[in-house]
Amino acid sequence: MRDTHMETTARPRAVLGAPFTRRAWAEAAYCLCGFPVAVIGCVLVVVLLMIGSGFTVSLVGAVLGLLLVVTATGLARVFAGVHRGLAASLLGERVAAPPAVRPQGKAFTRLDARLRDAAGWRSVAYVLVKLPVAALQLYAVGWWLTGLVNLSAPLRWAAFGQRPHPGAEGMPTITPVPAGGGAPHSTTFAGTFVAAAIGAATLLAAPWVTRGIVAVDRWLVRALLGPGELTQRVRDLEETRALAVDDSAALLRRLERDLHDGAQVRLVALAMSLDMAKEGLGADGEPVADPGRLRRLIETAHTNAIEALSELRDLARGIHPPVLDDGLPDALATLAARSTVAVELAVNIPERPTPAIETIAYFCAAELLTNVIKHSGARRAVLRVIQEEGLLRLCVTDDGRGGATPDAGSGLTGLMQRARTVDGTLHVSSPEGGPTTVTVTLPLHA
Structure with missing residues (x-):
């Protein structure tokens, strides 16, 4: 019940506070900065590919055409690097760069290797797809701008005297979506507060519109700009x-x-x-x-x-903790009973994992509960371990102050490395003010 109450109270706070979060502004800046890079990159790559393809189909300029195509893939790699840098600095989406192509041998051998550069062609695909996505991202920025303009309607009316002239419709309200019958117009000072209310609603929706469009770009960055599978x-x-x-x-x-x-x-x-x-x-x-x-x-x-x-x-x-001899559920029950913070335990593991996985899961739970006790200031924690889709998911949630990050040198980094040794993952969700949720996903068999 208490865990559900934490989630219920956190959702309205997240909706109302979304326009003032660092993440929202960073995503809006990413949309704004990425648009000119997307336009320039798409135009240059498309022009080079079209000219290169034209020369290639003509027997006379085939070599020149292939060189232009190779230049296009190399240029796409450069713009892909710029987009990777923007995603890393503004979104925190860090994707490793694909290895550079260093062909050896004769000229035609090196040319053939560059034409077969899979990472270069994935970069070309991203540069081409990025343009329509960047247009949508610019549209998302429009939500922020129209929201701010409408929110300032009363101030503009009072400061600049934007009163309707005879026969005029009044001060228009700008909306980011087409409004049936036209957007409302303010003909009185009191009417400008309607525009301000529309602006406030637009600003509340803007971070979520931006986040949805940026989520598509995040997927494209991970799928196309990193190393091959x-x-x-x-x-x-x-x-x-x-x-x-x-x-x-x-x-x-x-x-x-x-x-x-x-x-x-x-x-x-x-x-x-x-x-x-x-x-x-x-x-x-x-x-x-x-x-x-x-x-x-x-x-x-x-x-x-x-x-x-x-x-x-x-x-x-x-x-190897002796409590694991009787299985992970009993070991976690002992761990929860010894905790100085109240721990609600829920374990559902129909199939017993291998001893190596049980040991990693036990030490991860012990380290996470230790972090809750030492650093979170929490009064209560929830430890859930379930088995689904052939994976073991260990989740620790607390009602503490939040702000936990898996930075280099922290205990979470060590847990992340421990999980990666068996192809596991660690995910941290810890906004300022809490709650903090750390999820460790492990295979059942090492």
């Missing part, structure tokens, strides 16, 4: 392999350090205490000279043995 898969495998190797090396270093500084010291002290106790016993058949000192040495050795066992047990628990 096979290239990206190879790159992901290389990165995850490097992360797995680094994680294993870090784990071994941590174990070596913990053993050296902890259990090894205890065992050395244990050996020294037993050695001193052995010396205190004297030769066979001789009475013990100082029974009290011998008793203290044995007690010290016993204490060191207990502490060494405890530290070794903690090390083993860090590698």
Whole structure:
């Protein structure tokens, strides 16, 4: 009930506050800045392709035509890079650039390689499709402009005296959509507040119109401007392999350090205490000279043995928590019960994941609940783990202050890297003021 209440109160706040968010202004700026780049890029690429194709079909200028076509694909790559930069800086949509083409061999071999450049042709496709999308984005900017103009109608009437002349219809109200029978006109100062109300409604709708059109562009950027599917898969495998190797090396270093500084010291002290106790016993058949000192040495050795066992047990628990032996649901129930913040737990896992996936899911849940306790200021958290479509989804929601970001160096970055080693993902939704929701998606089998 409380979780539903958080979502219900957050929605009206998100609608009313949308025009004042950084995301809304960034998306509007992206639409405005991307339009001239789209027009120039489309015109240049189309002209080069048309001229190059014309020369290619004529036997006389075939070589020149192919060179122009190659130039068009190279130019499309340049404009694709500009669009990628705008998407990264304004939308936070960071797409890796495809690898550069560096053909070797004779001239015709290099020309053939550039003609077969799949990333270049995807860039051409994006540049061509971007023009109509950019026109829609410019239309979205029009919602912002018309909303601001209409909202200022009372001020313009009072400041500039825009009163209707005899026979005039009055001050027109501008709308971003065609209005049946024409847009209303303000013939009195009181009537300008109707235009202002229309402007306010337009401004409230403008971020969502912009967001919908930008969402199409986001999909195009991800689909066309990044590396090919096979290239990206190879790159992901290389990165995850490097992360797995680094994680294993870090784990071994941590174990070596913990053993050296902890259990090894205890065992050395244990050996020294037993050695001193052995010396205190004297030769066979001789009475013990100082029974009290011998008793203290044995007690010290016993204490060191207990502490060494405890530290070794903690090390083993860090590698594989014993609570996972009974399955992930029981382990998460134990984790939720130990939390100092009230945790509502819901688990539905019909098929048990492999041990590696259970371990990753457990440590992700532990780290996320630790973040809730230490950083969010939340009073309540919800931990849900469900299995759907062959995937394990772990979701932690809290009613804290929000503002969590998976920046470099944060704990969320480590969780993201841990999930990526098994082709998993981590998504963070944490607006200022909350609520914060972190979703980890993992395969059932590593």
